[in-house]
Amino acid sequence: MLDLMSGFVVELRNAGLPVSLTENLDAMQAIKHIPIEDRDAFKYALATTLVKNEQHWKAFETVFEVYFSMRGPGYSVTENEDGEIDEDSLEEWMSQQMKGMGGRGSGEDMSPEEIAEMLYRALMNGDEAMMAAMARAAVTQFAGMEPGRPVGGTYYLYRTLRNLDLDGMLERMMEEAGEKSESDLTTLQERLEREEFQNRIDDLKKEIEAEIRRRLVADRGVEAMAKTLKKPLPEDVDFMHASREEMASIRKAIQPLTRKLAARLARKRKHKRRGPLDFRATVRQSLSYGGVPAEPRFRNPRPNKPELIVVADISGSVAAFARFTLHLVYALQNQFSKVRSFVFIDGIDEVTRMFQDEEDINNAVHRVNTEADVVWVDGHSDYGHAFGVFWEKFGHEISSKSTVMFLGDARNNYHATNAWVVKETAKKARSTFWLNPEPKSYWDTGDSVISEYSTHTDGVFECRNLRQLEGFVDHLA
Amino acid sequence: MGENNFDDLASVRAGLKSVNYLADEGIASVVFLAERLGKPILVEGPAGVGKTELAKSVAAMMNSRLIRLQCYEGLDEAKALYEWNYKKQLLRIQSDRGANAGNEDWADVQDDIFNDEFLLTRPLLEAITADDPVVLLIDEVDRVEIETEALLLEILSDYQVSIPELGTIKAKQIPLVFLTSNNTRELSEALKRRCLFLHIDYPDLDREKEIVLNRVDGIEDNLAEQVARVVRSIRQIELKKSPSVSETLDWARTLVLLGIDNIDIEVAKESLHILLKYQSDIEKARKELSIEG
């Protein structure tokens, strides 16, 4: 068991989770109190001792499912006295699984149509046990898994799902539900029904995925599988290469982040600045110390909030970065006296109004992408032209209260840079920063002219992910 | 702690249910382990999902006294742990002076005024010195400053307090401790390491329905199901603030009071403001559920 556990912790660390020694020991203690055959309780015991951040739960779960995929009810892998997995039974179990992969096994005597039909019934009735059984049968029938074949789990998942036509099943379920009810479903009822069915289908998909994973682990071993499944934590996902799913995870992570940042910034401001001595309050306080002014009192400082000006490149690959940064900045707008924002590709447009009019930041960000007038000639980045127009139209509004943030990769398609705009901006503004979503090693390669701009600023920061963005904003206030 | 309070996981869940708290397996496991390991639980999650209620319910289930330390910015040792009642001390000195004017030495005075009589016991000290079984709830711990957090950590590690004038006071028993956080700031790594971690999220459909059935008098099963479904649906929309369990309960109670047994479009439209607090959220939800107009 000891080996098993330390191996598990190694995999967690590989996945980027910080696990300390004490936590490791706590986990060892915890599982002593849990009946080992209760797989869920076992999982929660590990999670509560090893994972102290909700954002890391998904990564934990993936590692857990891979690492302990061969344990649990229905997978009769027995342990010997030392708590190690018994080699013989493991082998036997694996060979059974392999047989299943050959196309025979649990779903052996059913035709594809029968499996699909039983699955449909199970979904319609919300029969979980039947759904799990049919998920296994479906994998056996449709995935076409072969031992040693070097393809990923997604391939098998795709093959299984394609054969099941779950979208079709959903529509069929909706029809059946409609027929069953006495009157026509209202739009509300329809939505609720659909969600319920969709939920069941999602559960089924998870079940199928788990089944494929179990078989892959049996075939290839834990380490190999853990490696292929490794995914970055939301705060480390690269803005420029995020998949749709990762985008969603970043969006989800951004809200708690802004709450945290706002509280931190507010606290910082309060602590950093002390107002002048409040004489009367000090004397009043001294009465409780027999007239000794032991505790000096200070007036509340006048909060000195900077005015923020954001100038963001929203072209192609850096668009996601700009969106998240704008989102973050506006979620924090109470921390600034004013926020103004400008977006550009080769033309530039002010979008401050969109954030003022829309209560919902997501809507505003959406409007920026669809309504802002940022194309001048061909819609390829031209920092030089955009900056020139920016200076001409808005340069006079920059003052010693302004903090200016430029966002972009400074890939200028070999146009003129007009770097003097950044220089003049920096002269007038309180501070000027540049955030670049590209890895540092790419800066100033190809058509990137980041240094020409950044030499004039008070700092240039690599901002590839939420973690770095958070670090910057923290530094800002 | 010695004696185990819970036989097994199932008895935790059943015990909580008997005091009308519906726990899922994750919650029950962590409570069970906290008691077995004598470790505090750090409970995180969105507002109104039952973090505070969990501590209360565990206390009720165990027939323990609940001692609550409500945290706020500026909470310090004097309010969390103990404080000398200096007004009373001053009075004592004054009255002593009156009695035997001039001829007493400082040591006597000190013995006289630094004893239990003048000690104002605050929640943390109270929990440590309690003879009877207690559950300590440190609510919204993310609101205190780092220094106070360090104090909490010290106490949760040693379960003892040293008061310079009195010496060290050791806990007679290790209380079951809950710390809740709304995650407005990152807590220190040291505190997190010390605690078991429990993230409570919005309940799934079945559990929310159970909560409604348990907490709303006179509600029919069918209406509870519909309430839970609509709430689940609304939580899938990206909103400023998703409805919490307490809002679900408010809504369900209102529907019962109005004698409604079926949620149709009209009902949903008229009562959405009980579930959602922001006008923009209400409008968005109306649009999404297509119950506009």
Ligand SMILES: Nc1ncnc2c1ncn2[C@@H]1O[C@H](COP(=O)(O)OP(=O)(O)OP(=O)(O)O)[C@@H](O)[C@H]1O
């Ligand atoms: N699992 C549950 N079983 C029964 N009732 C629940 C449950 N979860 C929440 N509730 C109900 O929701 C109400 C709100 O819960 P509570 O005040 O504990 O939330 P909280 O998480 O502490 O919120 P906040 O972060 O705002 O302090 C409780 O009073 C209770 O009625």
Ligand SMILES: [Mg+2]
């Ligand atoms: Mg609370």
